[in-house]
Amino acid sequence: MKLYDFDISGNCYKVRLLLNLLGTDYERVPVDLFGGEHKTEAYLAINPKGQVPALADGDIVVSDSQAILVYLAKKLGADQFWPDDGLTQAQITYWLCTAANDVVQGPGAARLAKKFNFDIDYEAAQARAHALFAVIEAHLQNRQFLVGAEPTLADIAMFPYIGLCGEGELSLADYPNIQAWLSRIKALPNFIAMPGID
Amino acid sequence: MKLYDFDISGNCYKVRLLLNLLGTDYERVPVDLFGGEHKTEAYLAINPKGQVPALADGDIVVSDSQAILVYLAKKLGADQFWPDDGLTQAQITYWLCTAANDVVQGPGAARLAKKFNFDIDYEAAQARAHALFAVIEAHLQNRQFLVGAEPTLADIAMFPYIGLCGEGELSLADYPNIQAWLSRIKALPNFIAMPGID
Known part of the structure; x- marks a missing residue:
C-alpha cells in the first residue's frame, strides 16, 4: 500500500x-x-x-x-477499531464527523493561523476549539477512550489535532480528562510520534 | 424511536x-x-x-x-444503504465526512448567510461550494449515485444542502450531472420533501 x-x-x-x-x-x-x-x-x-x-x-x-x-x-481485520455493531459504528461515526468538522474549524484552524500564518479568524477558531474541548472533557468523565473501553477509530481520528493544539496556542490546562486521554493514546504499543507530538 | x-x-x-x-x-x-x-x-x-x-x-x-x-x-437492516464491504463503507464515509465538512462550509454556510442572515463570509462559502460542486460533477460522470449503482447513505447525507443550494443563491446551471442526481433521488419510492425542496 x-x-x-x-x-x-x-x-x-x-x-x-x-x-x-x-x-x-x-x-x-x-x-x-x-x-x-x-x-x-x-x-x-x-x-x-x-x-x-x-x-x-x-x-x-x-x-x-x-x-x-x-x-x-x-x-486488516482490526475489529477492535471498527466493530461491526451498529451502535458502536454510529458512535465512532459521530467522532469521525466531529474530526471532519469541529476539529477542522477549531484546533485545526487555530494551528493554521498561528503556526502557518493562514489568514483565518483566530478568535472564532479559538472559541470553537474550547467549545469542543468542553464537550470532550465531559464525555471523557469515567471513560478511558472516546467509544468503549479500548481505542477505536474515534480516538485515532480525534487525537492528532488535539495533540497538536499547543501549536495553535490553545491550552489544555482546564481539561484534565483530555490530557489523560492523550497520555493513554501515547502509551499504546507501537505508538508513533509526529513533529509537534512527542 | x-x-x-x-x-x-x-x-x-x-x-x-x-x-x-x-x-x-x-x-x-x-x-x-x-x-x-x-x-x-x-x-x-x-x-x-x-x-x-x-x-x-x-x-x-x-x-x-x-x-x-x-x-x-x-x-433496520438496510444493507443497500450501508453495505458491510470495507471499500464501500470507506467510500460512503468519504461522503459522510464531506457532508460534515465541505457541505457545511460551502452550500450550508451560503444558505445561512442568504436565507437566515448569519454573519458569515458569503464569498468564501460560495467559492467552497463551487469547488465542491466541481468535484461532485466530475465524480457523477457515468455514475447514477455517489457510491455504486444504488442509493446509499452517501446520497442521503449529501442531498439536502445541495438540494437547498438555491436558498444560498448558488446556481447548479453548470452542473448537469448534479441536477440529474438530485432528480434521481427525488424519484425514489417514498421520497419526502422539506421546505425548500419540492
Missing part, C-alpha cells in the same frame, strides 16, 4: 498512526504541499479534492483521512 | 428522508431552535453539542446526522 503523505499534516499522521498500531508495512509517497504538488494534474487524478492523505492499494484509491481509517480497519 | 427535529434543518431532513425511504414509523419531537431550546440544560443532556437532530431509541441516544444514518441503516 502507498500512502500519499505530508509529514506535518495531522490528517496524514492519523493514517500513519493506525498503520503503525496495526504493525502494517506501507510505502510513504511524500507530496510537497508547500510546493503546490497537491494541485497538480497528476495528484488531482489521485485525489480530485487535492488533499492529503490518499491511500493506494493496488488499483483501489481511497482519500479522506477518516475514510482511509475505515478502509484499513476493515481490510 | 423519537427524532429531535427542526423542520427547516437539512441535517434533520436527511434523517427523516432515510426513515421514510425505509418505511419506518417514528415520533417527531420539535426543538425550537429560534427560541434557543437547543441550548437549554434539558436538551444539552440529550445532545451536549446542542445541535439537532438527535435520535432516541429507548435508552440509546445518537446525535450527529451522519452517525444517526449509520445507526438506522444497521438497526
